[in-house]
Amino acid sequence: xxxxxxxxxxxxxxxxxxxxxxxxxxxxxxxxxxxxxxxxxxxxxxxxxxxxxxxxxxxxxxxxxxxxxxxxxxxxxxxxxxxxxxxxxxxxxxxxxxxxxxxxxxxxxxxxxxxxxxxxxxxxxxxxxxxxxxxxxxxxxxxxxxxxxxxxxxxxxxxxxxxxxxxxxxxxxxxxxxxxxxxxxxxxxxxxxxxxxxxxxxxxxx
Numbered sequence: 626x627x628x629x630x631x632x633x634x635x636x637x638x639x640x641x642x643x644x645x646x647x648x649x650x651x652x653x654x655x656x657x658x659x660x661x662x663x664x665x666x667x668x669x670x671x672x673x674x675x676x677x678x679x680x681x682x683x684x685x686x687x688x689x690x691x692x693x694x695x696x697x698x699x700x701x702x703x704x705x706x707x708x709x710x711x712x713x714x715x716x717x718x719x720x721x722x723x724x725x726x727x728x729x730x731x732x733x734x735x736x737x738x739x740x741x742x743x744x745x746x747x748x749x750x751x752x753x754x755x756x757x758x759x760x761x762x763x764x765x766x767x768x769x770x771x772x773x774x775x776x777x778x779x780x781x782x783x784x785x786x787x788x789x790x791x792x793x794x795x796x797x798x799x800x801x802x803x804x805x806x807x808x809x810x811x812x813x814x815x816x817x818x819x820x821x822x823x824x825x826x827x828x829x830x831x
Contacts, residue, residue: 665694665725688720697722700732701739704747707732711751718753730785737762738788740796740821758784761793764800766807773811780812795819 696717699706710717721729733753736744740762757779760768773779791814794804
């Protein structure tokens, strides 16, 4: 079973999930950084265009939103709970959570931006769909090159919480240097310290 994470790491992780990378470098400590909303709210919407000609059949119920939310949060660090929820609902492997404003995150996206290779391997085995951010963190250089050949503008793509490809490359373990060097050769940016490089399982510093 996964080890518990300490209070500071949990606070930083929560801030990252909800507020993005900026929360980790703000002057306000992560432990007391305010959350933007007490609960999720759906933006108001009124259709001002012709209704689509196709009507969904809705033969089966949607996966419960709270379950998706919990799964994506667990996918950052808690492999035991991820296995438990996948056994209960295998389709969670490709479920996404909107943290607000279109900040979409899947379990795979969560594990990838944490540099959690064990979690990524589990999710891929359970049917999660590989993307360029995951490929970058896993050090799959040829796959990343193929993505960027297909669509060069992906170099500017943003993953969950706005994390860049370069950010994910910093978490590529033994492949980090060559991944970062390649991405910098495509587009050079200012690399900032990656907060997850100094975290290990259990939330302690290396």
